[in-house]
Amino acid sequence: MPDNAPPKTYRVKSFGCQMNVYDGERMGELLGERGIVPAAEGEDADLVVLNTCHIREKAAEKVYSDIGRISKRGREAGKQPLIAVAGCVAQAEGEEIMARAPAVSMVVGPQAYHRLPEMLDTAIAGGRATDTDMPANAKFDALPRRRKTAPSAFLTIQEGCDKFCTYCVVPYTRGAEISRPYSALVDEAKKLVDAGAREITLLGQNVSAWSGEDEAGRTVGLAGLVRALAKLPDLARIRYTTSHPADMDEALIAAHGEVDKLMPYLHLPVQSGSDRVLKAMNRSHTAESYLKLLDRFRAARPDLALSGDFIVGFPGETEAEFAETLQLVDAVGYAQAFSFKYSPRPGTPAATMDGQIAPEVMDERLQRLQAALRRDQLAFNEASVGKTCQVLVERRGKQDGQWLGKSPWLQSVHFTGDIAMGDLVEVELTSAGPQSLGGRLRQRALA
Ligand code: SAH
Ligand code: SF4
Ligand code: F3S
Numbered sequence: 001m002p003d004n005a006p007p008k009t010y011r012v013k014s015f016g017c018q019m020n021v022y023d024g025e026r027m028g029e030l031l032g033e034r035g036i037v038p039a040a041e042g043e044d045a046d047l048v049v050l051n052t053c054h055i056r057e058k059a060a061e062k063v064y065s066d067i068g069r070i071s072k073r074g075r076e077a078g079k080q081p082l083i084a085v086a087g088c089v090a091q092a093e094g095e096e097i098m099a100r101a102p103a104v105s106m107v108v109g110p111q112a113y114h115r116l117p118e119m120l121d122t123a124i125a126g127g128r129a130t131d132t133d134m135p136a137n138a139k140f141d142a143l144p145r146r147r148k149t150a151p152s153a154f155l156t157i158q159e160g161c162d163k164f165c166t167y168c169v170v171p172y173t174r175g176a177e178i179s180r181p182y183s184a185l186v187d188e189a190k191k192l193v194d195a196g197a198r199e200i201t202l203l204g205q206n207v208s209a210w211s212g213e214d215e216a217g218r219t220v221g222l223a224g225l226v227r228a229l230a231k232l233p234d235l236a237r238i239r240y241t242t243s244h245p246a247d248m249d250e251a252l253i254a255a256h257g258e259v260d261k262l263m264p265y266l267h268l269p270v271q272s273g274s275d276r277v278l279k280a281m282n283r284s285h286t287a288e289s290y291l292k293l294l295d296r297f298r299a300a301r302p303d304l305a306l307s308g309d310f311i312v313g314f315p316g317e318t319e320a321e322f323a324e325t326l327q328l329v330d331a332v333g334y335a336q337a338f339s340f341k342y343s344p345r346p347g348t349p350a351a352t353m354d355g356q357i358a359p360e361v362m363d364e365r366l367q368r369l370q371a372a373l374r375r376d377q378l379a380f381n382e383a384s385v386g387k388t389c390q391v392l393v394e395r396r397g398k399q400d401g402q403w404l405g406k407s408p409w410l411q412s413v414h415f416t417g418d419i420a421m422g423d424l425v426e427v428e429l430t431s432a433g434p435q436s437l438g439g440r441l442r443q444r445a446l447a
Contacts, residue, residue, distance in 0.1 A: 003126025004105075007046030007082055009039040013066075016053025018241065019110075019174075019203050020087055022154040024051045027086065027113055029144050034117055044073065047082045047120070052089035054169050056343040063089050064101060071103045082106070082123050086113055088173035092347075094132045104128075110174055111135060111159070114142035134175040140184060146191040151394050151422035152237075152406070153197035157185050157225065158204030163244060165271075166282045166349040167314065167342060170205050177205075182212035182225065189229050198422055199237035199392055199406075200229065207240045208247040223251035230261040236424050237392060239410075241267045242309075245285040245293055257300035264301050265335075265410045268294070269309035273328030274321035277314050280353070287328050294332060305335035305380065305409035312369055313342040313362035316355035322365050329372050335380040335409060337373045341366050374434055381411060381432035388442055391427045393419055407437070417441035 010031045014024035027049055028038065039045035048070055052063050067083060074080035084106035085097050091109035098107055105123035108116055109132035119129035140156075160175040161168075189200055202225070204210055210222045218224075226238055238261050245268060255262055268290075272278050275286045285293075298304055310325060329337075341362040344351035384407070391405035391413050401416040407429070414436060415427055427439035 004082060004124050005046070006124050007036055007120075009043070009045045010036050010047040010049065011039045011045035012049040012051055014051040014087075015059075015062075016051075016055060016088065017205075018154055018201070019156055019159070019205065020051050020053060022156045022203055023087070023110060023113060024049070025154070026139075026143050027051070027116060029147065030114065030116055031120075032147075033144050034120070044077055044079070045081055046079075047084065049084045049086055049116075052085060052087035054088035054092050054173050054345070056340060056345075059089050060093055060096075063097070067101045067103055074103075082120070084108060084116065084119070084123075086110070086116075088169065091132050091173040092169065094130050098128065098130055106130075107132070109134065111139060114139035136176075136178040137180060140180055146188060146195050149192055149195045149197045151197065151392055152199040152201065153192045153195075154203050155185065155188055155192060155200050156180070156203045157222075158207050158210040161205045162209075163206065163246070163284075164282055166280065166353075167311065167345065167351075169345045169348060172347060174205055177209055179210045179212055182214055182220065182228070185212070185225060186228055189235065190232060193232055193234045196422060198235065198424060199239065200235060202226075202229075202238070202240040204240075205242065206244050206247060208243040208249075208252060221249055221251055223249070223255040226252075226255050226259055226262055230259050235261065237261055237263050237408075239263050239265060243268050245270070245283075245290050248293055248297075253296050253300045256297060256304065263408045263410070264303050265305045265307065265408070266294075266297055267307040267309075267336075270328065271309060271311050272314065272317070272321070273325035274317070277317055277321050280316060281311075281314060281350070287324065291328070291331060303409070305411075306332055307336040307410075308332070308334055308338075310337065310339040310369060310373075311342050312339065312365040313357035315342070315350055315353035315357065317342075317357060317365075322369075325369065326372055329369070329376065333380070334373060334376050335411075336377055339366060339369050339373060378432070378434045380409075381434065381437055384409070384411065384429050384437060385432050386429065388426060388428045391415070391425055391439065393421055393423045393425060395421065412436040413439045415439040415441050417444065419444050 012024040014020045083104045086108045094107040105128045106119045107130040111134040112131040122129040160177045161171045162177045273287045393405040426443035431438040
């Protein structure tokens with residue numbers, strides 16, 4: 001007799017980046033193949049997958065407290081769910097999780113989750129299974145077909161990272177850079193469109209490092225893939241994230257000027273405005289080379305919205321060096337940005353560097369940086385008021401008849417009207433806040 005009843009319902013909780021969101025969806029599809037369905041909202045699931053992130057803070061501790069909470073609920077309800085830990089913490093600390101958390105019966109790394117169904121069999125039989133292998137592309141080949149998707153879908157095209165920024169765990173948790181084959185991507189994109197996607201965001205830790213061979217056997221980069229996907233008639237919008245300044249080529253810059261479906265938005269993390277700090281981070285750009293690169297993109301697409309990532313309080317960062325980050329922010333005028341306090345990650349070179357910065361200094365710098373970024377985001381949104389643009393309708397708003405969607409510049413826009421999810425509509429932007437804009441429907445259901 002098996003020790004555990006086969007699960008009927010599952011819940012996947014994804015943390016961290018969009019690639020984890022993509023992976024979480026795919027794990028759900030795999031479980032769906034086994035007839036396991038998503039647990040209804042508010043109901044306990046028979047199988048919980050914690051799809052974890054290891055990038056910052058006490059990620060592992062959070063996982064253990066989540067496991068503790070799930071087990072406690074299970075005891076109260078008189079029924080323990082099966083628990084799987086997936087994602088980057090699983091990759092980095094799989095053995096430790098198995099040793100410390102008996103409630104966990106499956107540990108599966110980001111490159112191995114296609115094996116989840118077999119591991120589930122082991123768990124149902126009362127056993128425990130760990131798989132943190134990193135076979136390139138194997139999971140994509142083994143995953144089921146895409147069936148249903150939101151109007152805006154993610155498509156992982158590249159994984160892993162060879163850049164080894166000195167603060168970052170990704171090269172260790174996601175492994176070496178690999179590109180998925182061109183034909184597999186065109187195929188998956190078609191299926192996503194058939195399943196309802198109007199917008200596809202191409203994902204990779206270093207998405208602009210993607211390369212492949214097109215139908216004619218020519219080597220193409222991200223720009224070539226974007227141009228191929230732009231030919232899919234029912235696909236309206238293409239985005240990509242995240243890029244590294246080192247891999248941005250002329251072809252991609254040109255594509256921003258020429259491919260209408262490629263949205264005018266670029267997320268290009270800079271991390272710091274100080275060349276000394278950038279060097280210590282092992283970033284291959286300087287503040288000046290980054291700004292020059294942005295100029296080239298803006299020359300190709302003048303209305304490009306820019307976004308970035310920042311780390312404050314990297315070991316040894318002086319007040320003057322932090323001020324250079326603020327100067328860079330002023331020079332760029334970001335439409336959106338993400339900023340973080342430096343967090344020492346075990347096993348990375350920066351974790352043992354001299355000059356670790358006191359938490360209160362980091363807090364204070366983060367506040368100043370975020371005030372500047374908020375100011376610029378609001379200014380960008382305010383400058384959009386009066387424009388009429390296309391909005392992809394992605395979900396219902398809180399108020400009756402209200403809809404939420406995204407502008408080409410990735411701003412959230414809310415408005416009312418007799419429309420449907422997935423419509424691409426024309427909206428006049430009428431008011432702006434720091435996080436979103438209000439609009440008036442001008443024309444419904446384009447194309
Ligand atoms: N591949 C992408 C994203 C990496 S993770 C890139 O190169 O930009 C997303 C962001 O998390 C990074 O851009 C960085 O700003 C932040 N980050 C990564 N490691 C960090 C750390 N140890 N402490 C604080 N922030 C970190
Ligand atoms: Fe991490 Fe740097 Fe790679 Fe981005 S480029 S994933 S920050 S090592
Ligand atoms: Fe986190 Fe892994 Fe993504 S560490 S940010 S989930 S690549």
